[in-house]
Amino acid sequence: MNYLLFFLLVTVTICQDEYGCEDDCECSDILDFFWMDRESILYTEEAGCVRNITCVNTGQTFVQFFYNESEIARPVDSNKDYGHAMSLNPEALTSDINIFEFFGMVCENKEWYITKYPRGILYQIATGEEIVIGANGVFDGKKSKIHDYWWLIV
Ligand SMILES: *[C@@H]1O[C@H](CO)[C@@H](O)[C@H](O)[C@H]1NC(C)=O
Ligand SMILES: *[C@@H]1O[C@H](CO)[C@@H](O)[C@H](O)[C@H]1NC(C)=O
Numbered sequence: 001m002n003y004l005l006f007f008l009l010v011t012v013t014i015c016q017d018e019y020g021c022e023d024d025c026e027c028s029d030i031l032d033f034f035w036m037d038r039e040s041i042l043y044t045e046e047a048g049c050v051r052n053i054t055c056v057n058t059g060q061t062f063v064q065f066f067y068n069e070s071e072i073a074r075p076v077d078s079n080k081d082y083g084h085a086m087s088l089n090p091e092a093l094t095s096d097i098n099i100f101e102f103f104g105m106v107c108e109n110k111e112w113y114i115t116k117y118p119r120g121i122l123y124q125i126a127t128g129e130e131i132v133i134g135a136n137g138v139f140d141g142k143k144s145k146i147h148d149y150w151w152l153i154v
Helices: 003-019
Strands: 042-045 051-056 061-066 082-085 096-098 106-108 111-114 121-124 130-133 148-151
Antiparallel strands (some): 061 082, 082 121
């Protein structure tokens, strides 16, 4: 084989596999969803749409989603059209978490979704009481479009 051609092929392959060569993620800047200070997040962009969004987990971080944009059915007693994917872990309140990994965030058709619910979802019923379901991971694999993404420090 012609050496130049060989060199080009190798370069193109490395380029596609490891570096992406340009930002080939078609989703918006995921940090736009955050209500928190960007300075308190350790953020890195990896190949494609993989991100590392690491911050201290106070248990107050959640992802809000609407049931009409989710594969999770609205609980019959929910009095709101949205729910929250929770992060609260009573045993590890101040450990660092990589939220991207924790909630299984993915980019599809230019939209960000979560696909993991390790602490279940929280919703409100008519009395104002808040209920958490699915903390055993039963919702894992279901897609929900990310709507708002909050971080409230208590
Ligand atoms: C994500 O970033 C944090 C903070 O910089 C780092 O400690 C952690 O190892 C990273 N995780 C991955 C999977 O790269
Ligand atoms: C889902 O409901 C919310 C709140 O009513 C609305 O803002 C949003 O546009 C709806 N999404 C779709 C896909 O209908």
